[in-house]
Amino acid sequence: MSAHNRGTDLDLSWISKIQVNHPAVLRRAEQIQARRTVKKEWQAAWLLKAVTFIDLTTLSGDDTSSNIQRLCYKAKYPIREDLLKALNMHDKGITTAAVCVYPARVCDAVRALKAAGCNIPVASVATGFPAGQTHLKTRLEEIRLAVEDGATEIDVVINRSLVLTGQWEALYDEIRQFRKACGEAHLKTILATGELGSLTNVYKASMIAMMAGSDFIKTSTGKETVNATFPVAIVMLRAIRDFFWKTGNKIGFKPAGGIRSAKDSLAWLSLVKEELGDEWLKPELFRIGASTLLSDIERQIYHHVTGRYAAYHDLPMS
Numbered sequence: 001m002s003a004h005n006r007g008t009d010l011d012l013s014w015i016s017k018i019q020v021n022h023p024a025v026l027r028r029a030e031q032i033q034a035r036r037t038v039k040k041e042w043q044a045a046w047l048l049k050a051v052t053f054i055d056l057t058t059l060s061g062d063d064t065s066s067n068i069q070r071l072c073y074k075a076k077y078p079i080r081e082d083l084l085k086a087l088n089m090h091d092k093g094i095t096t097a098a099v100c101v102y103p104a105r106v107c108d109a110v111r112a113l114k115a116a117g118c119n120i121p122v123a124s125v126a127t128g129f130p131a132g133q134t135h136l137k138t139r140l141e142e143i144r145l146a147v148e149d150g151a152t153e154i155d156v157v158i159n160r161s162l163v164l165t166g167q168w169e170a171l172y173d174e175i176r177q178f179r180k181a182c183g184e185a186h187l188k189t190i191l192a193t194g195e196l197g198s199l200t201n202v203y204k205a206s207m208i209a210m211m212a213g214s215d216f217i218k219t220s221t222g223k224e225t226v227n228a229t230f231p232v233a234i235v236m237l238r239a240i241r242d243f244f245w246k247t248g249n250k251i252g253f254k255p256a257g258g259i260r261s262a263k264d265s266l267a268w269l270s271l272v273k274e275e276l277g278d279e280w281l282k283p284e285l286f287r288i289g290a291s292t293l294l295s296d297i298e299r300q301i302y303h304h305v306t307g308r309y310a311a312y313h314d315l316p317m318s
Contacts (some may be wrong), residue, residue, distance in 0.1 A: 004186065005249050007179065007213030010172045015207060020199040020235055029230035040160035044087060048094060049077050050265040053283055055123055055254070057100040057291045059222065064245045065108040068101060072112035075099045078155050079298050080315065086305040096294070097283040098123045098153060103146040107246065110150035123153035123188070127178065130192070130221035133156035145183040154178075155188040155289075157221060160195045163205045171205070175212035176221050188216035188254060188287075191236075194226030199235045206239035208269045222289060227257025230271065237275040252278070256289025262300040265293055 037221045038046055058067065075096040084090040100123040101109050109122045125147035128134035139179055143154050156178045162171040179187050189209040193202050209217050217236055220227040233255055240251050253276075268288060273282050282284055295315065301312040 003056075005210065005213050005215050005251055007176065008211045008247055010169060010208075010211055012168060015168055015204050018200060018203050018207070020203050022199055023201060023235050025231045028033065028234050031206070032267060032271055035267070035270065037263055040304070043266070044301055046083070046266055046269060047262055047301055048079070048087070048089060049281070050262070050269055050288065051094055051294065051297060052097060053269075053286050053288050054078075054096040054294055055098045055100045055256075055287045055289045056096040056294060057256075057289055058105075059100070059125060059129075059291075063102060063105055068099075068105050068108040069112040071101075072099055072116060074294065076113070076116050076293055078120045079301060083298070083301050083305050087301070095120055097121070097178045097287055100125065100153075100155065100289065103142055103149070103151075104192060106146050106149040106151045116219050122150055123155055124149075125155045125157070125190075125221075125274075126140060127156040129155070129157050129190075130223040132159045132192075136177070137237060140177060140181045143185075147181075147183055149186045151185060153186045153188060154182050155190055155218060157190045157192060158205065158209070160192055163191075163196050163201050164256055168204065168208055171208050175214060177211055179213035180294065186215040187213065188218050188252070189214040190218045190221055190256075192221055193226055193229075193232040194224040194234075195246050199231060202232055202235045203239050206236045207243065210239070210243045210249070210251050212247045216254050216287065218254040218256055218287075218289065220255075220257040220289075222257035222291075224257065228255035228259055228268075230267075233268075233271060234275065237272065250285055252285040254287040254289055258291050259288055260292050260296060262293075262297045263295065265290075266307070290291035 012133050024235045058071050098121040099109050103124050126142045127139035191205050196202050206217050299310050
C-alpha cells in the first residue's frame, strides 16, 4: 500500500460550506448505469484487473479456522490455473488485494497465508463492527489487538450518531484516535452511508475522515439495508478529488456491500477511472469489498475461454 495519510487540521469552515446538488448526482449515476459494458477480450482483461482489487471477505457468525483457510487459498489462487494459461496470464501473480475477516480470525488468516507462502495483506474490521455502538475504549482496544495479531489494514466503522447530529469535531477526534491506534497499519474508514441521512452528510463525513488521517474511505459495512450505490460513490469520489486538489494527498476508495456480479465490478472500475483517473486504478487506492463477486468473475472468464457457462462443480468456491 502507499504511504499513510497523515491527515490535516480540522477545517470546519470548509465543512460548513458544503452542499451537494442531489439531482445532478442522480443524473450522473443514471449515466453510469445506462452505459454499455466492454466486451470479449477487453472484458476479460478488465475482469482480471478487478480481481486484483477485491478484498476477499468473510464476516459471518459461523466463521471457523477451516473456512478462513479456504478463503486465503482462494485469495492466492482466485482464478483456475488452466483459465489463466489460456489467457497467457498464469505467470502474472494475480491474487486478490487482501482478505478481510473479523478481529478474532486475524491469527487464522495470517497463519493460512504464511503457510501458503504469500504476502497478501490481512484486513480486519474493528471498532464494534458493524454498528460502532460500543465504548470508545473498547473500540480502540479492538484495533490494537487486531494489529498485534498481524492485521496490516483496519476497516473501522464510525459512530453514525455523530454525523446525524452534526458533531464534526467529535467525529474528527475519534478517527484521529483510530489512526493512532492503527500504528503502521492502514486505516480504512467505513462511513455506513446508508445510515447517514443525506448525500451532503456523506460528503462531510468523507471529508472529516480524510482530514483525520484515513487512508481509505469505504461506503458500507455490507450489513446495512442500503450499501454501495452509485450516487453515494460519486459524492465520495468527488470528496476524494477535492481533498487531493487541496492537500496533494491521494486517498483510496472502497465500495462494499451488494457488489455481486462481474458486470457490477466493471461499472465500478469505469466510475473510478472517469472520476479520478487511471492513477487510482491500483490496489493501493481502490478496493472492492466482496464475498461472492469473485465466483461470478471466474464464471465469466470461464465462459470467455471455453465458450460455455460453467456447471456448478466446475468452479467450486474452494
